[in-house]
Amino acid sequence: MAETRSQAPEYDYIIVGAGSAGGPLADRLSESGAASVLVLEAGGSDLHPWVRMPIGYGKAYYHKRLNWKFSTQPVEALGGRESYWPRGKVIGGSSSINAMVWARGHREDFDDWAEQANAPGWNWSEVARVYRRVEDWRGAPDQIRGQDGKVSVEPIADRMHPLCHTYLEAAEQAGIPFNPDYNGAEMNGASIYQISTKGGVRASTAAAYLRPALRRANLRLETGAHVTRVLFDGRRAVGVAYRRGGRDHVARVRGEVILAAGAIMSPAILQHSGVGAGAHLRDLGIDVVHDAPHVGQNLQDHLGADNLYRANTPTLNQELGPWWGKLRAGLRYVLTRGGPLSLSVNQGGGFVRLHDGPGRPDLQLYFSPVSYTRAPKGKRALMSPDPFPGFLMGMNPCRPTSKGHLGITSPDPMAAPEIHPNYLDTEEDRAAMVEGLHLVRKIAGSPAMAQVIEEEIAPGPAATDDATLLQYARDAAWTVFHPCGTCRMGRDAAQAVVDPRLKVHGVEGLRVADASIFPVIPSGNTNAPAIMVGEKAAEMVLEDAR
Known part of the structure; x- marks a missing residue:
């Protein structure tokens, strides 16, 4: 069903989530000054002592204003225990509350991505190039590490x-x-371990990308903005609906909507928008835009x-x-x-x-x-x-073979999705x-x-x-806080949610760019790969817009 396009503000790009991937996206897409960009973040400011001070993550992990504070369903293999899954609900996303360990992953991880997703552009040589652009490595110089990038990475x-x-x-x-x-x-x-800090202060994507970019007139950030669904005209994304300050709002888009809300919220937003397993969505009373049964599947974690x-x-x-x-x-x-x-x-x-x-x-x-x-x-x-x-x-x-799933169980977009890690x-x-x-x-x-x-x-x-x-x-056993894979990338629409250009299969004007697109979990920590995905996604969007 077509959505009403009212007098809502209109942008060239709408980015949902100001986190590890959303920060680089916002910076790169607004860099030329030619495109108008709206970033919608459900959380609030990162200017908080538990965010700025590196060891403060012990507090930020459980802070209700900085954190979604998700919990999984009871896990049979863990004796029926639930697993607490902190995810950043703040500018910078999980890069603002994580333990800051910087790990790119192994070259074979990304060669696997390219092979399994049938996506040569995601092989190691391409990914390494993007990492060099991301990094401001403060250790001994070499040709492998980047030294002029946005994210400060320090040896300790x-x-x-x-x-x-x-x-x-x-x-x-x-x-x-x-x-x-x-x-x-x-x-x-x-x-x-090397950590993403600069001069004793956390180097989140908020500090490295988003705050400097917000000086541009063509970039707008709204905090406390919980996106409830993507709006479609037929199968084309034309905007988003979101709740802010107890009121419902709509923003329209001329170009693309890009979900960068993370491995939990990106698939949940897709499902609330009518992109997911059709029978399940109909049972919840949600109109189906595209029957995509793999949304929320392929959940992996360390x-x-x-x-x-x-x-x-x-x-x-x-x-x-x-x-x-x-x-x-x-x-x-x-x-x-x-x-x-x-x-x-x-x-x-x-x-x-x-x-x-x-x-x-x-x-x-x-x-x-x-x-x-x-x-x-x-x-x-x-x-x-x-x-x-x-x-x-x-x-x-490093490479667990158990896979879980997550998804919405209520038509209420403010309700947390149900998480089954299947450890x-x-x-x-x-x-x-x-x-x-x-x-x-x-x-x-x-x-x-x-x-x-x-x-x-x-x-x-x-x-x-x-x-x-x-x-x-x-x-x-405990989660290492690396959920990913729930909007799996792949060329085959029957097996994946997004294609190698990160476009959602079956619809137009909609991409996903965050850890949810990982076909296979990397061998190390996932924050650096998520930032890399944001940078690479921005490249793709700009290339496709030419």
């Missing part, structure tokens, strides 16, 4: 906690060589588990636990933008192949010189760590979790690490066989 080896040196030595003793730059020529190896150790040497617990420690760290940050508050707690880690030979890693490792086991259930109290010296060492399998559904994923926990134990048992460990608190010395370790994973 000169600022990391001293225990990270112990971790690197222990990893090498366990057969994992040191890798000085996992975003360089080789991804595998033990590393110190699932991880931590081992907890009591140390016999000071950790960040002793720096951030006492009131005077908090005061000292706070003063240091205010005066110098330095110290532990200027970093993520995920300081050490890396990527490991479990089997001989070249290729992609099987596991991602994490070493955090802090522990917070007494935090309230479902919370990360990074500024209220355990009273004893402790640290966490964990991992997640540990395959034997491959269960085996990978057990192998990963054995590897963490191997690192902990190396001479360098053994000399600083007083005891393993969890899973504990009684957990020695595969079955016990798998049960520990079921009881304690």
Whole structure:
């Protein structure tokens, strides 16, 4: 049914979501000054201390004004536990509340994208070119890394906690060589993580792209604007409806609507707009514009588990636990933008192949010189760590084979979609979790690490066989906050939601550009790939408009 085109304001492009992908899109599409661009963001300002201060993500993860605070349905393989899924509801999106680890992914990940989606433009050589344009790498210069881009990426080896040196030595003793730059020529190896910060302040896409671009007269941002649906005239997108300040609004578009609302909200908006599984939408009373059963399918995420150790040497617990420690760290940050508050707690880690030979890693490792086991259930109290010296060492399998789904269950566009992650559904994923926990134990048992460990608190010395370790994973595993794939890219409309140009199959004037388009989850963190998608999508839109 055609929508009424009233006296609503009209733009060349409407971008839904000012997050990891939406920020680059808004900047690049408005850059020439020739096109008018409207950005609609459901959240509010990113000018908040828990956003700006890097370690503040421990608070932002649960802040109701900064976060959608999604929860999954109970997961059978996790003993019926729900999984808490924070997603950014703020300018900058999840780049404003994440742990800032910068990981491009492995070259084979993107060659897989190109092959599986039948989309040569997404192979590694093309993606690497875009990454170089994104990055402002503050480490040693080389031809692989970008140094004039918008997003500042900093090495932290000169600022990391001293225990990270112990971790690197222990990893090498366990057969994992040191890798000085996992975003360089080789991804595998033990590393110190690079983070998206600049001078001790978070470098979100809001700071890197959107705020500078908002000086342009042709770019408009509306916050607190919850998009309820895309408006169609026949099968062509002609605008969006959104709710702001308790009132309903309409904005029209001459060119394209681009959904950049993330792996949860982009498919939900499509479904509320009549693009989804036709029978399900009709049951909800939603008029079907295009029967697209894969909207909300192909949901992938990284699932991880931590081992907890009591140390016999000071950790960040002793720096951030006492009131005077908090005061000292706070003063240091205010005066110098330095110290532990200027970093993520995920300081050490890396990527490991479990089997001989070249290729992609099987596991991602994490070493955090802090522990917070007494935090309230479902919370990360990074500024209220355990009273004893402790640290966490964990991992997640890089390429899970279990796939879930999500979708709307109500015609109310303000209702949260229902999320079914389907963790540990395959034997491959269960085996990978057990192998990963054995590897963490191997690192902990190396001479360098053994000399600083007083005891393993969890899973504990009684957990020695595969079955016990798998049960520990079921009881304690956590999302690594990397949902993706729910608007899968592919040339075949029978198997995908968007084509390789990110245009939604079956309709016109509508694209999706965010982590939902990933055909396969990358081997590492997903924020850098999401930003890359926003940059590449802007290229495509401008090329197609010529």
